[in-house]
Amino acid sequence: MLRSYVTIGWRNILKYKTFSFINVFGLAIAMSVCMLIMLMLADHKRYDQFHEKKDRIYRILSDRPGSKAPSATTPSPLANALKTDYPVVEESTQLRRGVGGDLLYNGTTVEARGYFVDASFFNVFSYDVTGGNVQRMLATPNTMVISTALAQQLFNGAEPVGKIVDLNNRGLSMLGDGEPGIAVPWGSYTITGVVKDKGHRSHLKFDVLLSAASLPALYAAGKIGDNSNDWVHDFSVYTYAVTADGKTEEELTAALQDIVTRRYAGQEDMKGFALTQQQLTAITPGILVSNAPGYTLPLMAYYFLSLLALIIMVSACLNYTNLSTARALTRMKEIGVRKVTGAHRKNLILQFLSESMLTSLMALGMALILLVIIKPAFLGLWVNRYLDFSLHANSNVYLMFIGFSLVIGLMAGLYPALHLSKYQPARALKNLDTLRPGKLGVRRVLSVSQFVVSLFFITTVVLIYNQFRHYLDFEYGFNAKNVVNISLQGNDHRRVIHEFLTVSGVASVSASDIIPATNVQNGVSLRVAGSDVEYTRFGVLLTDDHFLGNLGLSLVAGENMNVSGDSTSRFVLVNEAAVHALGYAHAPDIVGEMLQSKGGTEEFTVVGVTKDFQHTALVNEDGVSPMVLRYQPESFGYVSVRMVSDNAAGTLLQLENRWKAIDPVNPFRYDFYEDQLDAMYRGFFDVVTILGFIAFLAVVIACLGLLGMAMYITERRRKEVGIRKILGANDSSIALLLSKSFFKVLGVAICIGGPLSYFINNLWLQSLPNRVGFGLGTVLIAISTLLVLGLVTVGTQTLRASRSNPVQTLKMD
Known part of the structure; x- marks a missing residue:
């Protein structure tokens, strides 16, 4: 009996090749994403399994x-x-x-x-x-x-x-x-x-x-x-x-x-x-913790990715359900004949489920091919240098894939099996035209849902890309162009600066403990000495007296720090944000004031106020927070070299030669400051890439479903089209007639998906520091993209049907 089910199912798949391809391909691209996430989870689940206890x-x-x-x-x-x-x-x-x-x-x-x-x-x-x-x-x-x-x-x-x-x-x-x-x-x-x-x-x-x-x-x-x-x-x-x-x-x-x-x-x-x-x-994967000994993808990220994959998978299953149900009219006589010859409803259910599972197994084979293609792209993401995925599969993983495929086949085919098997023989053997469904309400709801999801994904991708570009184009308040940051690796900064200043292409050099506006930030709690107000959290940058000039910063009050003498670490600079945070109206008012750290362990004298600049990573805080600059040379870890030569490679070669004279053991390590700032947000680009791929899949699946429905509707109405053309209807009016129902689907999806996309995306955007503007324009871009794709998908079928020869369409079947 099982062999018979499989044989008949295979014949039906081959009989309706276009519909079968749409179903198989739609399921395959959704399954490939789910299988990638399963590989990621299996990869992380291998951690720490070798310990006996x-x-x-x-x-x-x-x-x-x-x-x-x-x-x-x-x-x-x-x-x-x-x-x-x-x-x-x-x-x-x-x-x-x-x-x-x-x-x-x-x-x-x-x-x-x-x-x-x-x-x-x-x-x-x-x-x-x-x-x-x-x-x-x-x-x-x-x-x-x-x-x-x-x-x-x-x-x-x-x-x-x-x-x-x-x-x-x-x-x-x-x-x-x-x-x-x-x-x-x-x-x-x-x-x-x-x-x-x-x-x-x-x-x-x-x-x-x-x-x-x-x-x-x-x-x-x-x-x-x-x-x-x-x-x-x-x-x-x-x-x-x-x-x-x-x-x-x-x-x-x-x-x-x-x-x-x-x-x-x-x-x-x-x-x-x-x-x-x-x-x-x-621990791996696990809850998000701070001070972790390494990078890992938290469990919440898997929940999020699984939710996205589930949405795509459900959309593909809806396609199968939608197209299989729509195709019910063409299988009514088959169902009637089977029931008249003794088939019970359970036999028909098993027949249709075997077809859906066979389709799902075919999709699994195609999904494995797609997985081979997308795996290298995922492993090539910048973030993987920290997460260290290998994505190796074993027999257990492949068994899990097969089980997953069968479950998907069962889910996708259950409703069509129950729906098709319920028809009575007498009704099923009547003229097919009497069984034509009316407004296709359920299938329209499914199509609308798919396009609502697609519109949401497109809007999200456009918004995240705009945020990514906003970070890349952000004005930090200092000049990072042509600046190279070089790790001291334990060497004396004075000697390194002295040697580097002898290079002809070098304009200036400064030293610091960290690189401002990157993801490393030190802090201290301060207040004006003798006051009883709450302490204010300050960022701390340890640097020398060349820092301001080297990065194109200026003083708005007072003077630069003095690096000569034994008590130079007591004399500090603050930024304009610190002036306002401590309650001063004007920058000169704070010059000469004494600041006290929490607990009274240290005291500092303000000698100058520097213009505000972004000294923390853009994703960490909104706006410029208070900060203090002090001289503490024993903590310097970097020198920043400003180059003026057009020959950057030649200047770097000279710097490397000077470095080897200072430190023949440790390699010369440098990064262009602009590249470091851009690298801070490569993770955003990875998010854009991943969500863009998900959005692409969502749209492709939705359009495949729309294409299948368009092909089905135009096929069922081919005689009507022939009669209208004989009676004088032109191609454009027929194309519009056939497309009208699909325009309604897209219109309803836009009316629902547009406000929904704006509301949901605005929720997470409001929690993001230094966020980009989000208005109607972003949603309109997404709507326009969806409309173009939807119209192209439907238009190819309706135009072909409107240009058909009425003589051929009116022939008897």
Whole structure:
């Protein structure tokens, strides 16, 4: 019986080739998007699956009241307190941030990032480590474990275990090149093991692990701050706990709540502070957290992408339902004959469902081909350099694809199967013209829904693209043209500036700790000394006295900072926004005033006021916020070089030669300032690309459905067209007659979709800092695009029908 269903279904698919292609292609392009998201999710679900105790390992999170998301970091003493005082915890470990610098061995230097970890690290995590007793590898001071990739770079295939390397730490961030400072020698370390970094995926990425037993010596030397007993600050360590066998997650929750109650009782500043747990396998993908050790796509992003894919998939299924139901008239006699010869309704339902599933399986084959095409495009997105998707499929994934395809076939074919199988034999065998549906109400509703969705997607894409262009064309208030930012990598900024100024194509050079208007921002809370007003949050930029001139900024009051003398860090500049935030009407009024930091730890004297400029990333805040500029040369991480030569490549080559004379070890690293500012918003371009692709698919599917309906309607009315032409009707009037119902569909879709698109898009736009204007023009562009595509789709069929030969159309079937 099943073989018969498949055979008949295949014959029907071949009989109605155009309708079958529309259904298969529409389902295929929707399924390819869904399968891509399934691959992404399966890829991220592979993270941290190799740890033996994965079901009992939890990361502890800190949550402060008012924070947008919990933090992945915790107070430093937490790990020891959990293991010592609470039976629910079998083992715990912590990773201290801040390891990032240069490893030196026999004249070879390699940049490395990692953590301080205690000896229990490998009792918690099941990394594949070679080199000896894993329990003792990190038990003694000045020992380290490195990754296989780092071992290859540093030793080029030679045995690394037992080798002694020197470490100069520069405070490099685990998330990139950011936060480079002066190189501080941390001493010599013996390599005791090598972690294999292939064959598994972990949310923790590192080049090197230093023994936590090395910290006391660094504390004593003043090279790193001692926060081992600090229960207040929660920004420097990651804490992981393994629950004991038989213990529950609820017991761990109770233990964390008990710690909060005992440690923070009566501390007003810590009121509302909470500690929570997150299972290791729920980290990737998981909830959005701050201070995470790496980049990952949060679970909410998957929900959003899945919603978009579901909309596209439902639209494709509606096409199948719509066209199959419309085609019911041509299959009435088949249904009648089957019922007269003894077929029951369930037999007809199974027949039609087998056809829909066969169509879905054909769509799966086409979707796999489309997936091969779109995968490289997705992997080539800029954002993937941080998310690190591989999108490898395995047998389980392919089985999931097949199951998904069958479910889609069932969903798409269920309504047509129930609808077609309900006709009675006598009615089904009557003249087909008596069964012609009237206003096609249900199918018009489905078509309108598809075009409403399409209009929404087009409007959203146009708006996000306009926002992207707005960011690229934004006036920051300083001149970034022809400026190259060069990482100092621990070198003395004075020497670097002196050498660079000897290059003929260089006009000026300045130094700073961060690059303004990028995604790194430091802050401090200040108020006028002696006042009792609330503290105001200021951005902080550490720079020298050449910064203003180098970026084309000007003073509006006072004088530039003085960088000579022992107390120069006390004399600061503020911007115009700071003048108003502190309650002064005019910029000169604040010159000479004393500012006090929160807690009274520092005081600053304002010597000048600079013109406002955008010093934070555009996506972080709307407008210019208060900021303070001060001189603190030990924190400088970059020099900014303004070039005047037309030969930028030649000037850069000279700068590189000067750099090699200063630092023959570290490579010359530079970025054009304009490129850095543009790079901040490449993620927006990726969003435009992804949503643009989704919008394209939505429109294609909607137009395919419209095309199928147009072909069906023109085919059913071909005799009417022939009679009208014989009676004198011209081509244009016939084309208009055939198109009228479709114009109504597009008109209703625009009336619903236009206001809906504006309302929904305006909701998220209002929460975005430095937003672009959103008015009727953007919606009109989307409406015009949809109208053109809809009219072209319908017009091809109605014009062809209106120009047909009436003699041929009036022939008997």
